[in-house]
Amino acid sequence: MEESVLTSVVLPAALFLIMLGMGLSLVVDDFKRVVAYPKAAITGLFCQLILLPACGFLLAKAFGLRPEMAVGLMIIAACPGGVTSNLITHVARADTALSVTLTAINSVVAIFTIPLVVGFGLEYFLDASRGIELPVLKTIGQVFGITAVPVSIGMFIRARRPDFADRMDRPARIGSAVVFVLIVAGIIAANLDILREHFAALSGVTFALNLLTMALGAVAGKLVRLPARQTLTVAIEAGIQNGTLAIVIATSILKQGDMALPGGFYSLVMFVSGAAVMFYGSRTHEAGEDEAAPAGA
Known part of the structure; x- marks a missing residue:
């Protein structure tokens, strides 16, 4: 996917709104x-x-992905969760407050961790002769501008106009979902030939990454003896990532359409697993308020 109005303007603007x-x-x-x-x-x-x-790196090697696809997998693995994880957590009757907290904190921390993870992926998987480099300071600035800045504006609006924020919550979620689907569809449509060629590898590695990270999240929660709802929340946050941000990094910052494919494909996969988790959680947990965290948890 060559640089165009879609990758340089529409995608970042869509992510800003989300x-x-x-x-x-x-x-x-x-x-x-x-x-x-x-x-x-x-x-x-x-x-x-x-x-x-770590799982993204090991799976990229295990599946023998071509370098661009391996970097793309590292990009989606570096991205924080998004509003989708909060929605899935809510419907699954897990700990929505914890989900929102993790999304908020990780979205800030990711400004600095994304350049580290993606930079490592580029250095490890791609030959330096390809001339593809990650401008670290520019990347930090761009990620900050399309994540932290709009989140801060939204929080400011909520603090000043809570009634307006409440009224806009549902339209914002629906609009985000629609924009997200259109973005993924556009990425796939623009790279159909590459997708057909690497469909088996991409489907296998993205399913493996999604299921493995959710499983590890559940195991981690049980190991530290978190309550059931918090354990499910950790599993969801570990496996549901901000696919739109991954696509923006690949197309708008690195300007490599091939690298957006793992993020786009992962976005489709996580909706399948997310639907399964929502069904499981809604059937397993009783309706009601989120489980309160125990003292000292």
């Missing part, structure tokens, strides 16, 4: 809540920031 919508649902307490139950938050962040990139 992150603005996420900001409308956040308050400062969502960032402070990590102090209330540090064990759950630390476990979730460990799965997202450490286990997820």
Whole structure:
């Protein structure tokens, strides 16, 4: 996919709006809540920031992905969760407050971890002669501009106009989902030939990454003895990533359409697993408020 108005303007603008919508649902307490139950938050962040990139790297090698696809997998593995993970958590009757907290914290931390993970992927999988480099400072600035800035604006609007933010919550979520689907469809349509050629590898590795990280998230939650709802939340946050951000990084920052395919394909896969988790959670947990974190959790 060559640079165009879609990759240079429409995609970043769409992500900006999606992150603005996420900001409308956040308050400062969502960032402070990590102090209330540090064990759950630390476990979730460990799965997202450490286990997820490590799994992406190992699976890229195990499946023998071509270099561009391997880097693309590293990109999606470096991205934080998005509003989709919050929605899935809510419908699955898991701990929505923890999900929002993890999404909020990880979205800020990812400004600095994305350049590290993606830079490593480029250096390891691609020959330096390809001339594809990640401008670290520029990347930090761009990721900050299309994630932290709109989230901050959304939070400011919510603080000043909570009624307006509440009214816009549902339209923002629906609009984000529609834009997200259109973006994924556009990426796939523009790269059909490459997708056909690598369909087997991409389907296998993205399913493996999604299922493995969700499983590891569940295991991690059980190992540190988190309540059932928090364990399910950690599993969801570990396996549901911001596919739109991954696509923007690949197409708008690195300007490599091939690298967007793993992110686009992963986005489709995570909706399948997300639907299964929502069905499981809604049948397993009783309706009601999210389970409160135990003291000292």
